[in-house]
Amino acid sequence: MNYQAKDTRYDSAAFRRCGNSGLKLPEISLGLWQNFSDNDLFSNCREILRTAFDHGITHFDLANNYGPPPGSAEELFGKILEKDFRPYRDEMIIATKAGYDMWPGPYGDHGSRKYLLASLDQSLKRLKSDYVDIFYHHRPDTETPVEESMLALDQAVRQGKALYAGISNYNAEQAGKAIAVLKELRTPFIIHQAKYSMFERWVESGLLDVLEKTGTGCIAFSPLAQGMLTDKYLKGIPDHSRAARNHTSLKPEHLLPGRIEKARKLNELALQRGQSLAQMAIAWLLKDNRITSVLIGASRSTQLLNSLQALENKNFTKEEITEIEAILA
Numbered sequence: 001m002n003y004q005a006k007d008t009r010y011d012s013a014a015f016r017r018c019g020n021s022g023l024k025l026p027e028i029s030l031g032l033w034q035n036f037s038d039n040d041l042f043s044n045c046r047e048i049l050r051t052a053f054d055h056g057i058t059h060f061d062l063a064n065n066y067g068p069p070p071g072s073a074e075e076l077f078g079k080i081l082e083k084d085f086r087p088y089r090d091e092m093i094i095a096t097k098a099g100y101d102m103w104p105g106p107y108g109d110h111g112s113r114k115y116l117l118a119s120l121d122q123s124l125k126r127l128k129s130d131y132v133d134i135f136y137h138h139r140p141d142t143e144t145p146v147e148e149s150m151l152a153l154d155q156a157v158r159q160g161k162a163l164y165a166g167i168s169n170y171n172a173e174q175a176g177k178a179i180a181v182l183k184e185l186r187t188p189f190i191i192h193q194a195k196y197s198m199f200e201r202w203v204e205s206g207l208l209d210v211l212e213k214t215g216t217g218c219i220a221f222s223p224l225a226q227g228m229l230t231d232k233y234l235k236g237i238p239d240h241s242r243a244a245r246n247h248t249s250l251k252p253e254h255l256l257p258g259r260i261e262k263a264r265k266l267n268e269l270a271l272q273r274g275q276s277l278a279q280m281a282i283a284w285l286l287k288d289n290r291i292t293s294v295l296i297g298a299s300r301s302t303q304l305l306n307s308l309q310a311l312e313n314k315n316f317t318k319e320e321i322t323e324i325e326a327i328l329a
């Protein structure tokens with residue numbers, strides 16, 4: 001049956017301006033890193049994407065290598081875009097990236113102009129699109145001059161193949177250098193995508209300051225630490241969870257007893273706040289105005305709906321913040 005987006009989709013959606021740019025992103029965005037590959041059920045993927053869009057999630061995050069196999073997440077998204085979302089394309093922000101291993105030989109990885117521009121062309125074919133809204137350099141490349149990688153992003157925008165440029169996984173110093181080049185070029189550069197959660201706080205020591213000073217937005221990825229900041233691993237590893245499945249990036253050995261113990265205590269606090277731990281972990285990131293959007297994953301639509309309820313309580317008392325810090329210490 002033809003998809004018709006819900007008329008109510010923006011009723012409870014909240015948006016934040018991305019740095020100093022004119023672009024607003026939803027407070028919660030959806031990523032297709034895992035759960036959207038050739039190994040996943042097409043109908044489930046389609047339902048997750050429809051549910052997201054029906055609830056005001058306008059931003060969908062991809063990369064050339066998402067799968068497996070690499071490229072399959074973009075292909076799947078391209079198919080669903082064609083079937084369901086074509087009439088809504090101007091309501092959507094679609095991002096992709098290049099920076100990890102994609103094809104054999106010296107031109108299929110890292111940060112050369114050759115790789116980045118060829119990869120974007122390949123991504124557009126898989127996405128069945130003329131342009132993406134955001135094109136990222138996925139990770140810093142210390143062998144390629146940063147000017148070369150940034151000029152490639154600039155060119156992608158000037159060619160009309162991307163509307164905005166972004167960087168990901170750059171540390172504070174690397175980001176500062178890249179942003180200086182992009183400012184000189186007057187590239188519409190607006191965003192840094194960084195791993196940030198209660199369990200992964202490296203951005204707090206320098207990067208967020210650089211982004212604030214330069215008017216750059218920040219989208220926080222893996223906010224649930226791939227599921228460890230939910231209640232799912234408190235009683236072992238459930239069937240079908242990311243840690244139980246093959247070809248995923250969360251392995252049973254990542255579920256360290258210390259982490260699970262912290263998750264257990266955080267879960268108790270979340271319940272006192274009337275939230276699930278997943279909801280509290282998302283709200284905790286959104287308490288900082290420097291965070292433009294929280295980039296979640298979901299393996300089914302009910303999970304996504306659960307995570308979206310984080311927006312119903314984003315306030316923390318001083319006591320709650322202190323308690324969270326004590327648990328995480």
Ligand SMILES: NC(=O)c1ccc[n+]([C@@H]2O[C@H](COP(=O)([O-])OP(=O)(O)OC[C@H]3O[C@@H](n4cnc5c(N)ncnc54)[C@H](OP(=O)(O)O)[C@@H]3O)[C@@H](O)[C@H]2O)c1
Nearest residue numbers: 031032033221222223224225226230241242278296297299
């Ligand atoms: N730039 C980069 O280098 C980079 C790297 C990694 C990710 N990312 C981006 O960030 C996005 C999100 O990453 P992520 O998938 O690691 O994010 P995440 O939100 O930390 O983890 C998502 C997983 O948590 C579980 N989950 C989600 N909502 C839940 C809920 N309400 N209750 C219980 N469990 C829940 C699901 O696990 P189960 O599968 O076990 O159900 C889901 O697959 C990616 O899709 C990608 O777009 C970017």
